[in-house]
Amino acid sequence: xxxxxxxxxxxxxxxxxxxxxxxxxxxxxxxxxxxxxxxxxxxxxxxxxxxxxxxxxxxxxxxxxxxxxxxxxxxxxxxxxxxxxxxxxxxxxxxxxxxxxxxxxxxxxxxxxxxxxxxxxxxxxxxxxxxxxxxxxxxxxxxxxxxxxxxxxxxxxxxxxxxxxxxxxxxxxxxxxxxxxxxxxxxxxxxxxxxxxxxxxxxxxxxxxxxxxxxxxxxxxxxxxxxxxxxxxxxxxxxxxxxxxxxxxxxxxxxxxxxxxxx
Amino acid sequence: xxxxxxxxxxxxxxxxxxxxxxxxxxxxxxxxxxxxxxxxxxxxxxxxxxxxxxxxxxxxxxxxxxxxxxxxxxxxxxxxxxxxxxxxxxxxxxxxxxxxxxxxxxxxxxxxxxxxxxxxxxxxxxxxxxxxxxxxxxxxxxxxxxxxxxxxxxxxxxxxxxxxxxxxxxxxxxxxxxxxxxxxxxxxxxxxxxxxxxxxxxxxxxxxxxxxxxxxxxxxxxxxxxxxxxxxxxxxxxxxxxxxxxxxxxxxxxxxxxxxxxxxxxxxxxx
Numbered sequence: 001x002x003x004x005x006x007x008x009x010x011x012x013x014x015x016x017x018x019x020x021x022x023x024x025x026x027x028x029x030x031x032x033x034x035x036x037x038x039x040x041x042x043x044x045x046x047x048x049x050x051x052x053x054x055x056x057x058x059x060x061x062x063x064x065x066x067x068x069x070x071x072x073x074x075x076x077x078x079x080x081x082x083x084x085x086x087x088x089x090x091x092x093x094x095x096x097x098x099x100x101x102x103x104x105x106x107x108x109x110x111x112x113x114x115x116x117x118x119x120x121x122x123x124x125x126x127x128x129x130x131x132x133x134x135x136x137x138x139x140x141x142x143x144x145x146x147x148x149x150x151x152x153x154x155x156x157x158x159x160x161x162x163x164x165x166x167x168x169x170x171x172x173x174x175x176x177x178x179x180x181x182x183x184x185x186x187x188x189x190x191x192x193x194x195x196x197x198x199x200x201x202x203x204x205x206x207x208x209x210x211x212x213x214x215x216x217x218x219x220x221x222x223x224x225x226x227x228x229x230x231x232x233x234x235x236x237x238x239x240x241x242x243x244x245x246x247x248x249x250x251x252x253x254x255x256x257x258x259x260x261x262x263x
Numbered sequence: 264x265x266x267x268x269x270x271x272x273x274x275x276x277x278x279x280x281x282x283x284x285x286x287x288x289x290x291x292x293x294x295x296x297x298x299x300x301x302x303x304x305x306x307x308x309x310x311x312x313x314x315x316x317x318x319x320x321x322x323x324x325x326x327x328x329x330x331x332x333x334x335x336x337x338x339x340x341x342x343x344x345x346x347x348x349x350x351x352x353x354x355x356x357x358x359x360x361x362x363x364x365x366x367x368x369x370x371x372x373x374x375x376x377x378x379x380x381x382x383x384x385x386x387x388x389x390x391x392x393x394x395x396x397x398x399x400x401x402x403x404x405x406x407x408x409x410x411x412x413x414x415x416x417x418x419x420x421x422x423x424x425x426x427x428x429x430x431x432x433x434x435x436x437x438x439x440x441x442x443x444x445x446x447x448x449x450x451x452x453x454x455x456x457x458x459x460x461x462x463x464x465x466x467x468x469x470x471x472x473x474x475x476x477x478x479x480x481x482x483x484x485x486x487x488x489x490x491x492x493x494x495x496x497x498x499x500x501x502x503x504x505x506x507x508x509x510x511x512x513x514x515x516x517x518x519x520x521x522x523x524x525x526x527x528x529x530x531x532x533x534x
Binding site: 150152153155156157158159160161162163166170171174177250251252253 | 331334335336354355356358359360362363364366368369370379380382383384411413431
């Protein structure tokens, strides 16, 4: 156990060190070269801004996070339902599945203005865009998880007269969990992008709106403060999913630290 | 077409089993083709109640296909299989199967894996929990009941699979090369264990293997299958006293049996 903790400390020590060095270099060069804060504020200036304009940042952060989480949850439920249909219905698998896959060629973000036309500026458009971009990886991953059961396991369950229902709940579902969590990790990041882009296009609130507003006012410190706040939130959401994964998928040895820092 | 063949009298193929009246499994004029490939041709034999029968043959000779048909997972092309008089048309409660690999569910503990058939068959779990623990004790893995499969060695996992196949108290145990993935030392050990378990429970066992030694050591009777399409080319009754220990494999009697079986297999290759 202690060894594990030591290993974990070692894996995070290096990235932390590198990040610190980069921030330090940034701070020093901005001060030494006298870069104007409208071009690039120093890290300390950004932190100062975050503290000073905390209320403004939070006011705009909440609606964005709320829509992100809601869109994400909808995509999880929707993705799993569609994946079940893909697994069990030949019509969906042969007819709709290829269409869903090919439709991914469309950069979904480019549909944002169309959503504004259809659903107006506001929460509905943001929510739908978040759902739309997050839905696909969820569906693909869950479908893969449901279908990737070992033929021998399926056979074993059949010799013990397992019904389709039992095979789904007792075999396919747990078997799909690692895949579903893999999909969730991708979807949460995409859901954030969906909401932010939608707020860029047309919205009167949200962190995306704030970033755009700060940009148009040439308030670079505020812009960076908003970006940092958004990144921290994204990291936290990703971390919650990763923690839920290691709890739910207890039977798999913990993954190497490779993917963990990627959030 | 199938029913017409099935209703015809079973042909007496060479190596037809003795008809001792106590047969629990009867296989008559069994045939299986996959497209153009004829896997099994005119296969007929009986298995006595409580008998340990091995089906010995080279890899890919169709013996696993035979076992899957007895398990009700594959339909025969022609002929029929009867278990306790009833024609096999699908998986049946009185059968337990052990596969080549343990096929344990990685998210379940050893005990939960053993109880899996009980859940699927909707039997009272409380009642069978005790039985599952007894089986684990007999297989000498009861101290690992709470562990996950990945924490066990290959031999232990296969022991769990054997306990799982026995938990719902089936009359017939089908084993499809269950020890082929294990190392030689573990294999010998598992053969002794299996014999002990079989003697305690007296299930009818159909044991498919390509190991001559294993077949000779474990069985009451060995059926030798030739190359595809599979038919029985020889039959040998093993009358060594039980319980047999691994030391028996060094006896002259045992080696004579092994030589006999090897010759039968080699003869089928020469054809």
